[in-house]
Amino acid sequence: MTELINVVGGAVLDSLAEPSRLLVARRTAPPEFAGMWEFPGGKVEPGEGPESALHRELREELGIGVRLGSELAAPDGSGWPLNERATMRVWFAELADGDPRPLEDHDELAWVSIRKSDEALSLPWIPADFPIVRALLTELGATASQGNYAV
Numbered sequence: 001m002t003e004l005i006n007v008v009g010g011a012v013l014d015s016l017a018e019p020s021r022l023l024v025a026r027r028t029a030p031p032e033f034a035g036m037w038e039f040p041g042g043k044v045e046p047g048e049g050p051e052s053a054l055h056r057e058l059r060e061e062l063g064i065g066v067r068l069g070s071e072l073a074a075p076d077g078s079g080w081p082l083n084e085r086a087t088m089r090v091w092f093a094e095l096a097d098g099d100p101r102p103l104e105d106h107d108e109l110a111w112v113s114i115r116k117s118d119e120a121l122s123l124p125w126i127p128a129d130f131p132i133v134r135a136l137l138t139e140l141g142a143t144a145s146q147g148n149y150a151v
């Protein structure tokens with residue numbers, strides 16, 4: 001059996017402790033995903049840990065350093081299925097340095113409300129991301145009153 005491709009994504013929040021906005025990115029390639037929104041991130045390279053891969057991708061793509069919070073729990077514990085060949089793990093994060101810019105792979109970035117869930121869900125996400133976005137909104141909404149995503 002062919003090994004699954006491991007992708008990592010950042011759910012970058014304006015604040016891990018008191019989240020109100022999520023940073024989302026619009027892809028430019030490949031053609032089937034161009035114009036769709038996603039969690040910035042990318043493939044884990046051989047020999048690389050997933051968290052290191054996420055730090056690297058966010059630095060390359062957006063020019064930012066982040067503090068990672070907890071992982072958004074996936075249904076089977078191993079990651080969110082993207083297609084028959086790839087799975088993605090998603091971590092909450094907040095900015096540690098830099099001002100996010102679409103340096104690579106994206107042509108637009110946006111901070112969307114996590115309180116008004118329609119704002120995020122009305123974007124044309126990569127289809128496989130919708131269950132992830134819904135779970136993220138539920139998780140943030142469900143715990144907003146207790147609210148701390150720092151680890």
Ligand SMILES: Nc1nc2c([nH]c(=O)n2[C@H]2C[C@H](O)[C@@H](COP(=O)(O)OP(=O)(O)OP(=O)(O)O)O2)c(=O)[nH]1
Nearest residue numbers: 007008009038039040041042043082086126128129
């Ligand atoms: N980064 C990211 N990729 C996603 C998401 N949803 C989704 O289906 N994907 C898919 C698109 C791609 O097929 C794959 C990630 O590949 P990528 O092109 O972002 O990876 P990369 O930056 O390492 O790029 P490369 O070196 O392979 O060119 O996962 C998402 O929310 N974020």
